[in-house]
Amino acid sequence: MMTRGFDTMLSATIERSSRALAAAVLAALGVILSGCGSDPDTKTTDAPLAECTGGVLEADLEADALTGPGVDPETGKLRPPPEGSSYTVSATYGVRRQGDAVMERHLQIFGAIQAQLASQPGLLAIQLGYSPSCGSGRTLAVWASTDAMYDFVMSPAHLAGIDAADELLEPTYVVTHWETAETDGITLPDSVRRIQAFGDPAR
Structure with a gap:
């Protein structure tokens, strides 16, 4: 498993890839916001950023169903x-800057x-989630293999977003991935649990 901010010994290459995958949060957020017609800079509450973290499932999380050719x-x-x-599962969490x-x-x-x-x-398969109160976006993606995941991470379209992650996301963004053959456990709540178990960088 790899999570941004949890292992200071990660190589520069792995850290670069982590930031690239984290940028997918913004893609998910854009899809969700355009679909629901919300004002992207409007939150329904004044929840402090400190209360909105990757390791805590938002009470108002709005999530699409897991969809894709593997479903x-x-x-x-x-x-x-x-x-x-087994599959490789990646999960991201982030709050877009205002x-x-x-x-x-x-x-x-x-x-x-996108x-x-x-x-x-x-x-x-991919699942997108958005919390109006936190202004946070989550992604859960299922890949045929780790190589397939990194094919996307290092693709030209996605590489264009690597260096923009820190510019566009609050520093609490999180990335993690793991391998599993148990499909029933591939859920957004499970991804939150995994982030929490390894220490949320916002805490």
Whole structure:
């Protein structure tokens, strides 16, 4: 498992990849906001940023269903991996910084990322969540393999967003990934538990 801010011994290459994957939070946030028609700079409460962390599931989290080619359309459940293999699951959490300039920059960078996610090879399923009170976005993605995940992370469209993560996200953003063959446990609450178990960097 790899989580931003939890291991000071991570190599520069791994840290760079972590920041790249973290930027996907902004893509998810853009999708959610455009879908619900919310004002991106308006929160429903004045919840302090310190109370909005990756390791605590937001009470008002609004989440789409897990969707993608790996989901059985009849049952709505993720198909199990081939026998003897496992999936790689990635989870991100982030709060977009406020301001029109940030939103404009977000739209410039992550439109291409959103389009790429729609047809990314190896991406089996994705779930997006948004908390109006915290202004936070979460992603949960299921990949055929770790290599498939990094193919997306290091792709040209996504590389364009690597260096913008710190500019566009509050410093509490979190990235983690793990491998599992147990599809029933691939949920947003489980991703929150994993972030919490390894120490939320906002705490």
